[in-house]
Amino acid sequence: MNLGGLIREDACACASSSETTAVDTRFLRTNRRTLSSNARNNQLHFKLPEMSRHACLAAAALLAVLCVADAQRRLALPDPRSCANRVRHSTYRDGRGVLHSYFFSWEHAPTRSLEVDWLDARNICRRHCMDAVSLETPQENEFIKQKIAKGNVRYIWTSGRKCNFAGCDRPDLQPPNVNGWFWSGSGAKIGPTQQRNTGDWSYTGGYGQAQPDNREAAQGNDESCLAILNNFYNDGVKWHDVACHHVKPFVCEDSDELINFVRSRNPGLRL
Numbered sequence: 001m002n003l004g005g006l007i008r009e010d011a012c013a014c015a016s017s018s019e020t021t022a023v024d025t026r027f028l029r030t031n032r033r034t035l036s037s038n039a040r041n042n043q044l045h046f047k048l049p050e051m052s053r054h055a056c057l058a059a060a061a062l063l064a065v066l067c068v069a070d071a072q073r074r075l076a077l078p079d080p081r082s083c084a085n086r087v088r089h090s091t092y093r094d095g096r097g098v099l100h101s102y103f104f105s106w107e108h109a110p111t112r113s114l115e116v117d118w119l120d121a122r123n124i125c126r127r128h129c130m131d132a133v134s135l136e137t138p139q140e141n142e143f144i145k146q147k148i149a150k151g152n153v154r155y156i157w158t159s160g161r162k163c164n165f166a167g168c169d170r171p172d173l174q175p176p177n178v179n180g181w182f183w184s185g186s187g188a189k190i191g192p193t194q195q196r197n198t199g200d201w202s203y204t205g206g207y208g209q210a211q212p213d214n215r216e217a218a219q220g221n222d223e224s225c226l227a228i229l230n231n232f233y234n235d236g237v238k239w240h241d242v243a244c245h246h247v248k249p250f251v252c253e254d255s256d257e258l259i260n261f262v263r264s265r266n267p268g269l270r271l
């Protein structure tokens, strides 16, 4: 069954960083399909160092726990009932005339105080035939920024992602911090980060440097996810690269692909 490249099928990779697992490689497949298998295979290497049998058993137990945890770090499948009953706080018609509905986690009582990491944000959205928001046009960006400002929310997750995982070694994506950013929710590429008019990156951050600055890389945390921060550095409501394990409120946007996927298998279901 072809899921349109939406779902990672790989077995537990036990990668050390959850950021590198469960990445939607559709972005790569769309552009150059042959790379998708590399992206999958290159994450399956896990080498145990030589050790005593006892230590090995302990390591195996730890590995099993990690595998269980990691197995939960995949992209979620949509649930037809949740899709049909999804909460829609706003709708917005983009430049192509496509009407999407949006969900703002702080506007919904059960999720009002919920803060989750980047992948959890995506998966909560995805179970509802949505994905974390993708901001393909300046108008949509402004629409979301106004919601953030009005809600007095400090920051949110978008679906923005830096291509820094296996399969991202394509020449046109180099260097990743400049040419490797894309919207994982829609698959659309984000313009080069050095061209300040193709995005809404902040001119500053924790080190006073223009974003994306990959500030946490020195601590071993690649800042590979795109958050919108609300005047956090007296810089207005702006895009920042942030390590994906940080927890934040989130915005969901309809996913045409997930809606079409569920619709094709559930004729008659109102989505």
Ligand SMILES: [Ca+2]
Pocket (backbone or CB within 6 Å): 133, 134, 135, 136, 140, 186, 253
């Ligand atoms: Ca969008």
